[in-house]
Amino acid sequence: MDSNGDDLSTTARNRAHAPGPDAPVAVELAGVAKRYDGAVAVEDVNLEIREGEFFTLVGPSGCGKTTTLRLIAGFETATEGTVRFGGRDVSGLPPEDRDVGVVFQNYALFPHMTVGENVAYGLNFADPPGGVTREERVAELLELVDLPGTADRDPDSLSGGQRQRVAMARAIAPGPDLLLLDEPMSALDAQLRERLRVQIRTIQRELGITTVYVTHDQEEALAISDRVAVMRGGTPDQVAPPRTVYREPDSRFVAEFVGDNNVFSGTAVDAAGSTGNDVLAVDIDGETLRVATGPGADGTGRGDEPNPDSGDRVTFCVRPEHLEIDRSSNAVRATVESAEFLGETTRVHLDWDGTPLVVRTRDPLTGTVAVGFHPDDAHVIDVERL
Numbered sequence: 295m296d297s298n299g300d301d302l303s304t305t306a307r308n309r310a311h312a313p314g315p316d317a318p319v320a321v322e323l324a325g326v327a328k329r330y331d332g333a334v335a336v337e338d339v340n341l342e343i344r345e346g347e348f349f350t351l352v353g354p355s356g357c358g359k360t361t362t363l364r365l366i367a368g369f370e371t372a373t374e375g376t377v378r379f380g381g382r383d384v385s386g387l388p389p390e391d392r393d394v395g396v397v398f399q400n401y402a403l404f405p406h407m408t409v410g411e412n413v414a415y416g417l418n419f420a421d422p423p424g425g426v427t428r429e430e431r432v433a434e435l436l437e438l439v440d441l442p443g444t445a446d447r448d449p450d451s452l453s454g455g456q457r458q459r460v461a462m463a464r465a466i467a468p469g470p471d472l473l474l475l476d477e478p479m480s481a482l483d484a485q486l487r488e489r490l491r492v493q494i495r496t497i498q499r500e501l502g503i504t505t506v507y508v509t510h511d512q513e514e515a516l517a518i519s520d521r522v523a524v525m526r527g528g529t530p531d532q533v534a535p536p537r538t539v540y541r542e543p544d545s546r547f548v549a550e551f552v553g554d555n556n557v558f559s560g561t562a563v564d565a566a567g568s569t570g571n572d573v574l575a576v577d578i579d580g581e582t583l584r585v586a587t588g589p590g591a592d593g594t595g596r597g598d599e600p601n602p603d604s605g606d607r608v609t610f611c612v613r614p615e616h617l618e619i620d621r622s623s624n625a626v627r628a629t630v631e632s633a634e635f636l637g638e639t640t641r642v643h644l645d646w647d648g649t650p651l652v653v654r655t656r657d658p659l660t661g662t663v664a665v666g667f668h669p670d671d672a673h674v675i676d677v678e679r680l
């Protein structure tokens with residue numbers, strides 16, 4: 295449902311693709327900070343969330359995800375900065391005037407009401423939009439969340455995942471412009487979470503509703519989102535599509551928070567700047583490893599990679615799946631410490647003269663092995679002029 299009062303079927307857009315960078319901005323946070331008695335919950339938050347986008351705030355506990363979501367919902371007022379919806383300043387508006395639907399981590403359904411009554415409660419005594427009756431609207435919403443025919447059921451008779459879908463139907467009922475979800479799956483087991491995240495994504499696509507999602511689970515964030523903001527200490531560290539965050543982390547923090555990674559730091563000894571090469575040699579405690587640099591080195595065509603000079607301190611990362619065992623060049627010798635069998639692959643932890651490495655392999659590994667990577671598979675995170 296959209297703000298024009300059209301019903302679900304007429305607004306269903308079933309988008310296959312993420313809204314592009316030219317899509318109108320639905321939500322903007324400009325220079326937002328929230329402090330409690332001087333303690334910073336979030337600060338320097340600058341975000342633009344596009345219409346129809348599935349946008350996720352991800353990060354470790356205490357990084358300010360929930361506070362950011364509550365500032366968007368209007369449950370908190372920013373100490374500094376502005377929150378805008380579609381260009382309109384809503385910073386001073388209470389939640390009920392912001393046209394948002396919210397789903398929290400605990401199901402928050404009323405146990406003394408049926409499933410249908412819970413969903414109808416979301417309509418807030420207003421007539422359902424689109425000229426349908428309340429019953430029709432409830433049935434339509436339960437259909438949408440894949441729970442047809444459950445209107446007369448008791449919420450207690452539903453599974454955790456089903457209850458969360460009822461909570462979502464209730465949040466969507468009045469046809470909000472924006473859907474906010476705060477760790478809606480944290481109380482569910484792993485299998486159910488994976489199923490429900492597909493369902494949430496499908497519903498979001500069907501409605502084309504702008505959605506802001508909070509999770510501490512980076513795998514979930516990568517799987518479900520059009521774009522993610524990786525938050526650190528109250529501020530977004532990187533805002534990008536999942537693939538970019540995974541392949542081209544902007545910081546050591548993002549490189550290490552999102553998935554397993556091997557992060558190396560060393561001194562540039564044969565810099566692109568001095569030789570014209572686009573492969574940089576980096577000295578790490580007497581071993582030399584080569585890393586591709588410059589525009590397009592990682593296949594992205596981006597030109598904003600730092601351009602190191604000899605003597606600079608260079609930090610780069612290589613994903614475990616890109617570390618090759620028994621590689622003859624661009625490799626070091628490391629000793630197997632432990633292994634975790636994950637089914638399709640095994641995660642092997644190695645020690646390279648005190649530096650931990652992590653590799654994904656199909657075959658079991660023991661003893662000391664040569665482990666290396668193709669220079670194109672390394673991503674330069676940071677260059678520090680010394």
Ligand SMILES: Nc1ncnc2c1ncn2[C@@H]1O[C@H](COP(=O)(O)OP(=O)(O)OP(=O)(O)O)[C@@H](O)[C@H]1O
Nearest residue numbers: 330334335336354355356357358359360361362510
């Ligand atoms: N009402 C409050 N009063 C004081 N400090 C608060 C309040 N709400 C949040 N904070 C602090 O602000 C910081 C950010 O909290 P927030 O709940 O936004 O983080 P989070 O990333 O959602 O964490 P989690 O994943 O653990 O829920 C934390 O240090 C928290 O202790």
